[in-house]
Amino acid sequence: MQEIKCEEHKFPFDDFANLGYECQVFGQKAYNGVAICSRLGFEEVQKGFGDPFWDEQKRFIQTTIKGVTICNVYAPHGDVDGEKYQYKLSFFAHLAEYTKKILETTEQCLVVGDFNVAREAIDVWAPELLEESIGFMEDERGAFERFLAVGLIDLFRSCHSKEHGFTWWDYMGGAVWRDEGMRIDYILATESMHKRCQEIYVDMWMRKRRVPKPSDHAPVVASFTDI
DSSP, rough: OOOOOOOOOGGGGHHHHHTTOOEEOOOOSSSEEEEESSEEEEEEESSSOOOHHHHHOOOOOEETTTTEEEEEEEEEOOOOOHHHHHHHHHHHHHHHHHHHHHHOSSEEEEEEOOOOOOOOOOGGGGGHHHHHHHTTTTHHHHHHHHHHHTTTHHHHHHSSSSSOOOOEOOTTTGHHHHHHOOOOOOEEEHHHHHHHHEEEEEEEEEHOOOOOOOSSBEEEEEEEEOO
């Protein structure tokens, strides 16, 4: 989970425990925050990158579950220009270097989360209209591609070459019902995990339900062999 917007002591651990899940949380009051919940336990957990500058905003948590390294990311949204946009570009550069080091030690790795970037025209509902909009800017798309180039595969696009697979829709104007969305949430995998992927899809029910009010994102769901 990303953008949980709560400190760790306010996370609903008991509710998840009642469903059989243990949770690890790296949270922040009112902003950001990431969490991983598991029915299989945790072999090790790292909250943050281990760098005071990058961990001031709670955007990264890493764990190992049954031999698979899982990195959960909430990338900055950014603005069209200014410091927040530059921070977003720098964040992807840092994430690329960090992930590259992980991949030097394991072939079993997934990097998941809300990356706030749509890769290609198929990933947005109106590419001409959104070309200079945040989430589809040339610089940030390039930064995201350089991050992928360290050795990660976009699982959804690999399995569904012609399906847009939107994961986010604005609340305004019923965008989800008009299918005016963007694909900005990803499950990224090493080649080894790509081979183990059985299926991947976007759970639209979670976004289209009426009560309780849904997130403006729909979750991406994947299953793998031997987990």
